[in-house]
Amino acid sequence: MRGMTPIVKTVTRGMAGMIFLYGIYIVLHGHLTPGGGFAGGVMVAAAFILVVLAKGSPEAVTEAKKQRSSVAESLGIFAFWALAVIGLIGGTFFFYNFLTKGRPFRLLSAGFIPLNNIAIGVEVAAALFAIFITLAVIKTGGKK
Amino acid sequence: MMTILCGLIVLMILGGFVALEAASLLSSVVLLGIVGFGLSAAFLILQAPDLAIVQIVVETLSLIIFIAVILKTTSKDATARRRKRLPHYVVAAVFAVIFMLAASWALGSMPPFGNPSLRMAEAYLSPNKFLGPTGAANLVTAVILDFRAYDTLGEATVLFTAVMGVLAVLRKTGRKQ
Numbered sequence: 001m002r003g004m005t006p007i008v009k010t011v012t013r014g015m016a017g018m019i020f021l022y023g024i025y026i027v028l029h030g031h032l033t034p035g036g037g038f039a040g041g042v043m044v045a046a047a048f049i050l051v052v053l054a055k056g057s058p059e060a061v062t063e064a065k066k067q068r069s070s071v072a073e074s075l076g077i078f079a080f081w082a083l084a085v086i087g088l089i090g091g092t093f094f095f096y097n098f099l100t101k102g103r104p105f106r107l108l109s110a111g112f113i114p115l116n117n118i119a120i121g122v123e124v125a126a127a128l129f130a131i132f133i134t135l136a137v138i139k140t141g142g143k144k
Numbered sequence: 145m146m147t148i149l150c151g152l153i154v155l156m157i158l159g160g161f162v163a164l165e166a167a168s169l170l171s172s173v174v175l176l177g178i179v180g181f182g183l184s185a186a187f188l189i190l191q192a193p194d195l196a197i198v199q200i201v202v203e204t205l206s207l208i209i210f211i212a213v214i215l216k217t218t219s220k221d222a223t224a225r226r227r228k229r230l231p232h233y234v235v236a237a238v239f240a241v242i243f244m245l246a247a248s249w250a251l252g253s254m255p256p257f258g259n260p261s262l263r264m265a266e267a268y269l270s271p272n273k274f275l276g277p278t279g280a281a282n283l284v285t286a287v288i289l290d291f292r293a294y295d296t297l298g299e300a301t302v303l304f305t306a307v308m309g310v311l312a313v314l315r316k317t318g319r320k321q
Contacts, residue, residue, distance in 0.1 A: 034282065104281050
């Protein structure tokens with residue numbers, strides 16, 4: 001995929017990191033403020049998509065990116081399942097909140113909810129980036 | 145507040161109609177954005193910031209993906225045809241009128257706006273009901289990741305399955321016969 005003009009590239013250089021950081025913030029503060037794994041994950045994916053759209057990407061690199069985001073997506077949903085199963089193994093029910101609740105309104109509180117948010121954020125970000133790469137960047141089609 | 149909401153809904157419906165009739169797919173997709181961003185503003189007016197954030201981000205991302213796909217392929221509407229479509233419009237109008245009448249008859253028996261008939265949500269709404277068991281200060285997160293985490297698990301699994309489908313259908317190399 002070709003990149004865009006130098007104006008877009010320069011703006012992207014400043015913006016992409018901030019969008020990424022804001023997505024991380026939304027994910028990590030999901031149990032305190034509006035937002036959470038889904039919204040933050042989409043923002044992180046948007047930061048990656050912005051970089052790919054603006055700067056372009058050689059074909060081999062794109063293929064590797066697709067593989068890696070697929071792996072990250074699988075790891076995210078596996079972490080979510082594992083967090084749910086830990087409660088079952090520990091002798092209680094599926095999705096048992098097994099960590100200590102902590103003091104409310106702190107960043108480290110609410111038991112395993114922040115961990116769930118992180119797992120969902122990783123899964124959503126990697127999934128949307130993989131879908132974008134596959135649909136819009138990689139050249140497919142044509143008979144052999 | 146309700147006036148703004150009604151105006152937004154009318155704008156969204158008009159945007160959907162115009163998107164159906166637009167000549168090129170690119171303008172159709174951009175017009176479809178009216179529906180998504182209008183819905184996000186409506187969520188904000190109805191005091192649901194969680195939904196508004198998710199809606200605005202997902203709408204932006206899906207617009208980007210649609211536009212990227214259209215720029216990569218073609219913006220020509222392959223199914224556009226210039227036939228007489230008056231009978232279609234008549235049938236649609238008749239159906240809309242019947243639907244409106246039935247809806248106004250059915251909605252008369254609904255509880256007033258903002259007063260849900262189900263009492264289930266009240267069990268979670270006071271702070272000591274959700275803050276104590278989960279420790280999360282955000283009620284929405286407490287519900288979707290603790291009380292009703294099964295739903296979220298199913299949702300995440302749906303997304304995972306969708307990605308698996310996309311990667312399997314649009315893969316570059318086919319299997320050798």
